[in-house]
Amino acid sequence: MTTPKRPHILVTGAAGALAQQVIDQLRDTCDLVAVDFREQVYLGDDIPSYCIDFNKRxxxxxxxxxxxxxxxxxxxxxxxxxxxxxxxxxxxxxTQKLLDLSHKYGIKRVVVLSTYHVYGAVAYNPALIDESAPLKAAGLSADLVDSVELENLANIYLWRYPDLNITILRPCNIVGPGVRNTMSTLLASERAPVLAGFSPMMQFIHIDDMADAIVLAYKKPVRGVFNVAPQDWVAYQHALRLCGCKRIPIPSIPPVVPSLILRTLNMRRFPSYLMAFFKYPVVIDGRAFAREFDFKPRRPLQEIFRFYRNNKSPV
Structure with missing residues (x-):
């Protein structure tokens, strides 16, 4: 009896905590190759790892x-x-080079990680945003143009090359141990800025649950675009309280004031476009993904906030 061939999977973004969680879940059943644009990481003798610019030959x-x-x-x-x-x-x-090579070499399954930021934060967003909503972010901030274009590109390949079986995931705020994005930095800080008079509803998904979602998506080749988010949300300022953060109110106008104060707090990597997300709610509907992939987050908000309350670091 022959042993079934293990699938060979390329995982990009290998320096990130999320990719490493996905790799850990798949390493026992798949042969993996890890790459990252920024740095080479050691993931064990069984996983080849490369630092490669995707645009190089x-x-x-x-x-x-x-x-x-x-x-x-x-x-x-x-x-x-x-x-x-x-x-x-x-x-x-x-990403275009990656998808071109995937088509050229007969890849049969592609999962692309996007972000809920592509919807943009505006005052007239619907209360619950589903996958059919327009991607307004590119018109609101030049810093999000590449995120929207990445997803538009993936959508083009999704329909042009159905054999690739592309699934695009738009998660809400990914947080938890090892996550180094801006939101995680804020929740882990002793003090965090808030826009005076604003406390929009937000969603958070634990890195463990997001890794589960990616693995589920890979194993079930359903083409399309899916939001990934729990069906609960919380006001931003209340989330900071639950994480034990001291809130620092800052005025939202004139626009230069928040950036000056953020520099005072040594938050040099605070993307300017996020100001709108701390003003207007962007709550996404993750029910389609939950139904299609039988997904249910295992880590509740209380556990997420407890982690940040117990693991404070100065900003």
Missing amino acids: VFEDLFRRYQFDGVIHLGRIQSSQLTRMRRYNANVLG
Whole structure:
């Protein structure tokens, strides 16, 4: 009796905590190759790891050498990282190269990580945003253009090349141990800024649950775009209280004032577009993903906030 062939999967963004969680879940049943645009990471002798610019010719060598069955693309560079041009090259041109190679080498499964930020934060957002809502972020902030273009690109390939079986995931705020995004930094701080007079509803998903969602999505080849979020939400200022943060009210106008105060708090990597997300609610509807993939988060908000309350670090 022959042993079934283990699927060979390329995982991008390997330096991130989320990618490493996904790798840990898949390593016993799949042969994995890890790559990252920023740095090379050691993930064990059984997992080859590379630091590669997706736009370089050497990236194609990996597809020839390993004959991948699938790709899990978690390597989106956040707006707080790199310059705008380098971020565009990595997020948009790099993703295009990745999808072109996936089509060229007959990949049968692709999962792409996007973000709920693509919806944009505006006063007239619906109370619950589903996947059919327009992506307004690019018109609101130049810092989000590459995020919207990355997803538009993935959508084009989703319909042009159905054999790729592309699934695009738009998660809410990913938080928890090892997460280094702006929201996690705020929840972990002793003091955090709030816009005076504003406390929008927000959603949070634990990194463990997001890793579960990605693995579920990969294993069930359903094409399309899905929000990923729990069906509960909490006001931002209340979340800070539950995390033990001292709230620092700052005026929302004139626009230069928040950035000056944030610099005073040594938060140099605070993306300016996030100001709108601390003013207007962006609550996404994750029910379609939950139904299709039988997904239910295991980590409640109380556990998330307890972690940050017990693991404070100065900003």
